[in-house]
């Protein structure tokens with residue numbers, strides 16, 4: 117039997133941003149040189165059986181359906197057609213920022229930037245929740261994990277994120293009770309099972325994970341648990357986009373907004389930003405066809421002088437978002453100023469527990485307000501997260517800093533830009549389309 121809280125730990129890294137990626141999917145790259153052998157018939161919904169379909173006895177019917185709806189958004193012919201449309205449309209140079217680590221990884225993995233005309237530059241934004249969690253919050257988690265009688269529960273990605281002295285893995289190896297969970301509800305169940313121990317859930321993530329964490333707090337209250345708390349480090353995407361636009365010398369002309377975040381928030385929070393900064397924002401998905409559609413919509417708006425919020429991910433995002441999830445967040449959390457790794461404090465960019473749920477706030481319960489730490493000077497994560505520098509411009513990239521020995525969070529996270537470059541484009545001489 118698997119130990120408590122260790123079910124499916126390999127998925128831990130992806131639930132932070134809403135669980136979009138699925139490592140069980142086939143990890144095949146395609147690009148101009150290596151087209152994926154997939155018929156366009158499938159995309160048009162009248163396809164012949166795939167070579168690996170259940171009809172050949174390899175996949176269950178449900179898995180076949182799942183793969184179909186994944187593969188059709190990776191159709192090489194559709195990808196090329198979209199790239200051609202973008203090339204046909206573009207007249208001037210445009211910088212477009214994606215604000216989602218999942219999109220960054222898809223761009224690198226499928227070499228989508230190499231398909232674009234030279235006028236289009238893609239810039240990575242602060243779109244990885246693990247990467248933007250500041251070092252002092254990691255230190256607080258490590259401190260908690262080191263206390264006797266405390267069980268610290270976390271998603272998998274956070275265990276290797278360096279604090280100022282060590283990471284959570286090291287704290288665990290030193291005897292700390294650190295458990296990888298797949299859901300905050302696992303942590304609530306642990307609190308119920310071990311009433312004599314304090315159970316703290318390390319709650320990081322964007323708007324995508326906040327509803328589940330709010331539900332966990334409500335459940336703990338409903339069950340009358342006195343030993344459950346959240347180390348809340350939630351961050352919100354729209355304030356970060358505004359911070360990017362307000363930064364001196366900002367070169368961003370348009371945004372690809374993260375589709376999973378908008379599934380929760382809807383499109384409304386972005387309208388003010390698009391109007392105020394006269395910047396188009398296109399809600400975009402994560403597969404190659406999704407991303408190129410987002411870029412196409414963005415380029416079309418830029419060329420036509422429009423600045424609207426547009427939905428290129430209609431199969432998932434409704435304009436109003438998920439109202440039930442929004443109510444969950446609203447009931448348990450309120451907005452606060454939040455520090456972002458390497459960027460600093462962004463006003464109104466975080467979520468903290470409301471006063472009526474203060475008993476579940478680990479920072480107050482354990483008196484962690486004063487615990488602070490400086491970001492490591494050698495890691496340029498702040499510049500990478502703002503798209504000012506590419507990961508390969510960091511002197512430590514691929515030498516002192518690797519996924520095995522990370523010096524900063526962007527090299528650890530499955531959504532981190534440094535990890536994406538290390539995995540898919542480790543040499544600086546490769547297509548220089550990213551900034």
Ligand code: SF4
Nearest residue numbers: 495496510517524534
């Ligand atoms: S390569 Fe490593 S040290 Fe450099 S910015 Fe990325 S995470 Fe930080």
